[in-house]
Amino acid sequence: MGILVWILQHFWTLLVVGFVALVALRIAWRFRKYGATRAELSYVIRRSPFYLVVLVFCLFAAAPFLIMFMHSFKTDGDLYRRPQPFVYRQEPTLDHIEALFNNTAYLDFIRNSVVVGVAVVIITLILSLPAAYALARLTGRWGERAGILMFLVYLVPPTLLFIPMFRIVVMLGLKDSPWALIVVYPSFTVPFSMWLLQGFFKAVPPELEEAALVDGYNRVEAFLRVVLPLSLPGIVSTIVFTFTLTLHEFIYALVFIADTRQRTLSVGVPTELILGDVYFWQPLLAAALIIAIPVGLAYNLFLDSLVQGFTMGAVKG
């Protein structure tokens, strides 16, 4: 806690000093490796505009998250009275974070989101793994057409469908139940993951399947025992992105579920932690940041794989 207080009180200074120190270290390291020559110096200078552009974009992207972090620990007096958003005039406090977990439905939101996400991922995989393989390898022209149809379906936005969907959900008696979301979400996760998986399957050399067929496997076995294990990294990244798609979804979750305890994160946090015009900023901002960081890390970890899937699906498709 002591260290956190110190970091928060010197947040912006630390940020700037830390950045400058890292840059200085990096340049020093280059000088040590290649010698502090004139050529080396001019290289550093030539490269610096590039880094400046990167820095500007990063600040642009990170601004609200830095603010979220800064403000999650402010006392009410510090936040609301003659606001000075960039400094701590009072000792930082963990009270609001504790309140977020203990006195609000935040943990329920997390649990609901995880339940919905996992269930949707399972349904999506069962449906899209074989379908994507069929599109990638088994079907010819009509498969291609079916693929384009799927793509077009993905383009039908939820804003167009939520009203009839709401009606169907009510008729099925699923209103206010996470099951409503579990049933409806595959409508966009299946086309998405089919498109991605198709790319990964195309990257598997067809010779391997042919060898399996010659060895006496049938098509289904070749798919299960050869293609699936080889595309495992692609499948993992498909799981990650499918899960986050469900985490992001807002409109269906807002329309189908009105019961606080049953809501998911994306709707629960902004609707239940805001009461009319009263914003509880510290828990709100903390709640957003706590979700943003792990999802961001997961995206970054699997980004290369996503790019690869896109490439194979789009370019060779």
Place this chain on the structure above:
Amino acid sequence: MASVTGLSNPRAYLLDNRRFVGIMFLLPALVYILLLVGFPFLLAIAFGFSDVTVGNTDLSFVGFRNYEAVWENNIFRQVFGNTVMFTLVSQFFILIFANILAIIFTQEFTGKWFARFIFILPWATPVSLAAIGWLYMFDTKLSPVDYLLLQTGFLGPDGVWGPGRNLLWLARPALSQVSVIFVQVWRMTPLATVILMAGLSSIPTDILDQAEVDGSRFMRTLLQIKLPLILPIMVIALLFSMITMFGDMTVVYLLTRGGPIDYTRILGLYSFQIGIEGGNLAQGAAMALFAFPLLLALAIVMLRVASRAEVR
């Protein structure tokens, strides 16, 4: 080979048949999707021609009355205009930023991993949670942006934008529109960037090597080789983010609820407010359907452009 085994064992023959297995693999997903999207879609059209409300469950046919009512509704016209304007203006900026960022992130540089993590955050964060961050940034009294402007002398008694101490980002007509577009650009640029990165990394390296051997400099390689080659992907990126934006109401729902007056009201939000909050399902559905021909035309044109560019 398949036919030989097939003579003695019909089951093995079927599992070896490319066509049969293909159909069996594809069918479940196809049926699920068509039921889940096709049925509500038809229902949306039926709703559009009916007088259904949340309370009244039976559909009775009322012809084009809903569509006429929607079309004659002045608010709807502004809402439609807003939607198109927001989409086009933000796409313009998204495309510029995404191109720059895609070129940056397909190169190697120190700190790339961390920079990429930061730049991807706006897209990775669930939209509604990111909107909370901006809600605070644009707050009437607490806004940190206003505080910076105050300190630098743009706001306050002597400021250019003064004498107020706050800009009221979300309460003024033009400024609220700028804020909404800003947030959309902020959160959608990474998606377009990632798609463009896919395009850039799919350019065969021998083409780039050849260009380098021929003495092509960075800008020339970029303008004459890379950009033309990724044009189809750029179209796909554009299509994706346009459709995503067109179908999104989260940002405006949380930031402005469509206000001030109707300046930031967009189609998705309006049909939500009429259809769900107002309980008039029929008119809400009719409203949402107005977007469909536009989206369909957009998708067809772009798929055409993309496939033509690919052939060439």
